Amino acid sequence: MRPKHLHCQLRGLAILAFACLSLHASEPDHWITPAEASHFQTTPDPETSLAYLRRLAQAAPQRLQLETIGRSPEGRPMVVAIASRDGVFDPETARARHLPVVLIQGGIHPGEIEGADAGLMLLRDFALQGRQRHLADHLVLVYLPVFSVDGLANSSPWHRINQNGPQTQGFRGQSQYLNLNRDYIKADAPEMRDWLRLWNHWRPDEFVDIHTTDGADYPYDLTWYTEDPHKLDPAVDQWQQTLMHQLLPAYQADGHLASPYLEFRDGRDPSKGIENFGSGPRFSTGYAALQNRPGLLVETHMLKPYGVRVKAVYDLVAELLGQINRHPEALLAATTRADADTVATSDQTDHPIPLTFKLDPVPTRHEFRAYAWTLSASAISGQSWIHYDRSRQRTLSIPDWNRLLPDISVTEPAAYVIPAPWTVIIDRIKAHGLRYQKLPQATTLTAQSYQLSDPVWASHPFEGHLMLTRFAQSRQPRTVRLPPGSIVVPMNQRAARVAMALLEPQAPDSLLHWGYLNAIFEAKEYGEPRVLEQLAQDMLIKDPDMKAAFDHKLASDPAFAADPQARLQYFFDRSPWHAAQGVGAYPVLRLDAAELARLQAQPQPATEPRSSGHT
Incomplete structure (x- = not known):
């Protein structure tokens, strides 16, 4: 046996032995968590975890409170634990006392449940003033142990073929078969709507999302991911880099092996290298970046024993909170600066905002x-x-x-306008807590708009959607009459990047890409073949260029030449009868500063405030 392997084996045995004991031998046995009691062979169901948390909160009400943020589709409560040394259990008081808010979640994929069991242990060791009694000295911790409670209730030994324990694991999808970690921006799931209310209520300064990886085998017991600097405000990026430079050495000094997230280019040959897995707005940390917040993705290694994985999360979260506790003002300064920067760029009409990203070709x-x-x-x-x-x-x-x-960047408009009939878009604007103005009366305006064509959809559904994979677009001015109830979304707000991710057609997780606006590509009026025959004859006589283009297409496209209906449709699509239908006219408009000022000068606009509460 080689010495390096022996050291790794002893390290693993030491961590496992430590994790399999209660962290508080002096505490009564009834404070041992369910996972500890099973020596990390099992993980509790949602009801058992909640019962433990309720007992803990009752034992230490000055340090820990529970709050129900919603209910799952199957009716289970979604509960967060709020930890504070000084009894600060609401965001207004936290902000008044200049305490950063840290949101940590586990169980968004409930087969990957280390975050829940580590969370119960951490909260106990804080609330009962054990070894983590200083966990929230200078911050407020909002801990969501199990995000997908229905997925955890749907537990089976057959859900995680790649994973070493616990004995049964929750299901990756929630009860409507949606993957919550693909849902942040489109917000289909009821659980995600509740989570967004939680986010907008607390506006956390740091966010941690805890998972278990799949993939290759390697010695690391944990890998981590933070968003690329190009996706973050410079102030947030600088704070995040400083945090990781301090956090990782301290964490590894505790006996852990950690690595940046390992997305191998070729799973059959790791020597070919790793690459960015492509996080975007549908993912947790990608969404946090749109909200000007640092986000840390934690991935324990699926083949390490479950107790080792829970201990790896416990130690990382404890060390991270310790780092923030030591310099809370630095985190608050970074997020405050980032929000101010986002508002300030709304006045810069030539400032490009990246929508998509590509790998740097130089590794x-x-x-x-x-x-x-x-x-x-x-x-x-x-x-x-x-x-x-x-x-x-x-x-x-x-x-x-x-x-x-x-990769693809666009300049920021002064505001977006969404016509009142497009409730599917307005509904998402509200869900994300974006500030908007509702127009109280019919209004005519001229704004920039997109004209879309040549749509291509995916051949298989993804998360319940047939996604629009590609299309052509051009931008042009359009004069429209907006009905009452249309909304204006100004960009001089801290979450402006969320609006762009939803509304810019080329954004990777735009509502257009997710297929919510497919109807705009459908013509509702059509021509009878006998009528189109005459239309085509007339158009060919009047327009020699069209005749040349038609003849070229016949010669170069055999499928087109063999399709009588396509040949007739060629002329209808280029006629005023087709243009009048507005096929491909993207309904969301882009306002410049002058047109926005005119709208805002209208008498007595009705404004709907962002929702700040939650159930």
């Missing part, structure tokens, strides 16, 4: 601690099959394509 190098592996040919898949040898470790220098560069 850096990553020192990867790996298990040795071999490849064998598979007669089943026809591909190579990787085998890891945990008795042998080695360190490789592999290419790292984690850095991103802006």
Whole structure:
């Protein structure tokens, strides 16, 4: 046995032995968490976890309170625990006392439930003034142990084929088969609507989302991910980099091995390198970035024993909160500056905002601690099959394509306008807590608009949607008469990037891409073939260029030439009868500063405030 492997094995046994004991031998047995009581062979169901939290809150009401933020589709309560040394249990008081708010969630994928069990242990050790009694000295902790409570209730030993324990695991989707970690921006799930109310109520300064990884085998018991600097305000990025430079050495000094998130380019050959997994607004940390907040994705390693994974989360979260406690003013300064910067850029008409990102073509190098592996040919898949040898470790220098560069960017409008009939869009604006003005009367305005064409949809559903994968677009002025109840969403607000992610057609998780606006590509009026025959004859006589274009298409496109209906439709699509239907006219308008000022000067506008409460 090689010394390096022996050290790793002893480290794992030490962590497991520590995790399998109550962290407070002096505490009565009834404060041992359900997972500890089973020596981390099992994890509790939602009702058992909630019962434990309620007992804890009753025992320490000055330090811990519970709040129900909503109910799942199956009727289960969604509960957050609010931890505060000085009894600060509301965001207004936290802000008045200059205390940063840290939101931590577990169980968004409830088969990956370490965050819940580590959370119960941390909250106990804080509330009962154990080894974490200083956890919230200079901050307020909002802990959501189980986001997908219905998914956790749907537990089975057959849900996580890649994972080493616990004995049963929750299901990745909630009870409507939606993946909550693909739902942040589109907000289909009732649980996500409740989460967004929680977010807008507390406006946290730091966000942590706890998962378990799949994929390769390696010595690390935890990997982590933060958003690329190009996605963040510079103040937030600088704070985040400082945090990680302090956090990781301290964490690894506790005996853990940690690595940046390992998304391998080729799972059968890790030596080919890693790359950015492409987080965007549908994901937790991608959404936090739109809200000008640092976000930390935590991924324990699925093949480590469950107790090791829970201990890895416990220690990381405790160390992170300790870092924030030592310098709370630095985090508050970063998020305050980021919000102010977002508002300030709304006055810069030439300021491009990135919507999409691409991998930097020039990689850096990553020192990867790996298990040795071999490849064998598979007669089943026809591909190579990787085998890891945990008795042998080695360190490789592999290419790292984690850095991103802006790809598609657009200038920011002064405001967006959404006509009243488009309730599916207005509904999302409200769900995300964006500030808007409702027009009290019919209004005519001229604004920039998008004209879309050549749509192509995915062939298979994703999260219940047939997504629009590509289209052509152009921008042009349009004069429209807006009915009463249309809304204006100004960009001089802190969450302006959320509006752009929803409303700019090319944004990767725009409502257009998710298929909510498919109807705009459908013509509702049509022509009979006998009428279109005459229309085509007349158009060819009047327009020689059209005749040349039609003849070219016949010669170059055999499928078109063989389709009589397509040949007639060619002329209808280029006629005033088709243009009058507005096919492909994107309903969301972009206002410049002058037109916005005119709208805002109208007498007695009705304004609906952002919702600040939650159930």
